[in-house]
Amino acid sequence: MTILPELERDLFNAAEERLRPATTAPHARPSPPPSSVRARLGRAAAGLPAILSVAVAIAVAVIAVVVLGHGHQAGPRATASGASGGSSRTELIRALGVLRRPQTKADLDGLERAYPRRDTIVSPPTRYPYEMDRRLARVVSIPAWRAEVLIAPVRFESSPTSGGPEGVLLSGWWAGDRFQLPGRLIGSPATSVGEFLARGLWGGPVVPGLDVAHGVVRGPDVEDGVLLVPDGVASVQLGRVTLSAQVAGLSTKAMIAALATIHGSAAVHDNIAAFQLAIPVYAGRPPHWLGPGPSLLGAHWPGPGPAPKFWFPAVGAAVQDTWFDASGHVVSRTTTEIGVTLRVQMAPAANH
C-alpha cells in the first residue's frame, strides 16, 4: 500500500511510455507544465527558509540515516540473480522433502496466520513481487523456540533475472509474549530455486527477547535464525562471517570484528537448520541517537522516554557455511547471505 497511489499510477503510466522499446519511447514528451501546482507550491516554497529554526547539531545525522542508513535494510537477500537457469518448481519439490508430505491443517492454520487471505498488515517491501503457491505451503515447528517457519514455493511476477521465475519463500513467527509479526523481523525472504539449491535460504534475525523501546534484551542474549537447506543435508556449520552492507553511523571495522564472533552449528529437521547465536557486540565508537520519533530508518529510539543505552540494528552478512550429510561427510561448502542483529552501545542522547 502506498501513501500516494496517484503518484504511483502516474509514474506507472509515464514509465510505460518511457521504458517502452527505443523505437517508440519518447524521451522528452512535450507537455505543459503543471502550472497551477507550481504556482501554488512556488508561493509556499518562498516561505520555506523561515522554517529553519534552532535545533541540536547532532540531529544532522538524521539525513544521513535517511540517505545512507538504508544500507542495513538492504537486506541479505541480494543474491537471487546469481542462480543458475533452468530451475523449476519440480526441482524444488524434489529437493525439499518437507514439501512432499501432505498438507495438514497445521500448515493451513500457519499459512493463514502468516499470510491471511484478507491481509490488513502492510507488508514490508519485497524485492520482487511474487505469487505464493498456497497449496504447497508447509509449516515447520521449532518447539524449543515456540516458533514456526513457513516454507512455500513462489512464482516471481518480475523474474529475478537469471534465477528464473520459480523460487521459494521462507517466513516465520515467534509465539509468546513478544510475538513477532510474520514477515517482518524475519523478513519474507524469497529466492530463486537455483540460488536456494546452491546456497540455502536464511530467515532471520529474530531476537525473541528484544524490547526495542527500552533498548534491552529480556532473557537470554541470543538471536535466532533459520537456514533452509535441500534434502540430504543433516547438519550445517557456520564458518567465517563477513559484512555485506554498511550501516550508516557504524564503523565497518568494528562491525566486521563483531561478526567474527559468530559461530555455530545445527542439526537439520524438516529441511530447517535452526541456529541460536549469541548477539555479537559492536565495540566501535558509540554512535548517537538521532532522537525520538516515527522514524522508519536508522538509529532513532521509539520514544517517548529516555533514549535506550543500546541499539540492535540488523545487518547483512555473508557466512561461509558447510553442509554435512548424516554420515558427517561434507555435502557442500557454500556462502550464504544472512541477517544478523548486533548489540550497539549508544552515546548518551542529546537534548532535542
Place this chain on the structure above:
Amino acid sequence: MTDESHLLVQARSGAREFAAFYRHFERPVLGFFVNATGRSDLAADLTAETFARALEAVAAFDPTRGRADQWLFGIARHVLAESYRRRRVEASARARLGMPELILDDDTAETIVRLSSGHGDASLALALLPDEQRRAIEARVLDGREYPEIADELRCSEALVRQRVSRGLRAVRSRLAGGQ
C-alpha cells in the same frame, strides 16, 4: 549488489518494475522531504519530481558505482537544493513526462507528516551544503570513517577533508541557529 540495486536494475525493464521501485522507496523519500520542509504538500511534490527524474535517469544507473538508495537520494537532495535556490518546487521532469498535478487529501497529508522525525532543519541544512562538504560530513560524522580512508576515497588530502568537515559543520550550526 544490494536488494535495492537489484530492484533499481529491474526498474529499467518496465512500468511494473519501476512502480515496485517506487513503492519500495516512497516512504523514505517522503520522510526525507517532510523532514526537510515540514510540509506534506511540498514533500509530496518534491517526491513526485524526484521519482520523475529517477525515471528519466534509470537507464543510466550503474550498480557498480554506488547503491540504489544513494543514487536516489542524490537526486532527492539535488531536487531539494534546486527548489530552494529557485524558491519554487521543481517540476521540470514531471512536465517533460506529462505527469499531472498531485492533489492531497487531508488524510494523506497527515500520513505524510507522521513520517517526519522532527529534525528536518538539520536535514535541510546538511542537504544545502556544497557537495564536497556534505560528502565529507556524511563520511566522517555519520559513517564514523577515518580521515585517511575518506581522503583516499575523495581523492584529496586528509587536511582538506578535515577542513571540509569543520567548515561544513560550522555552516550547519550557523544555519540551525537562524543564519542562512
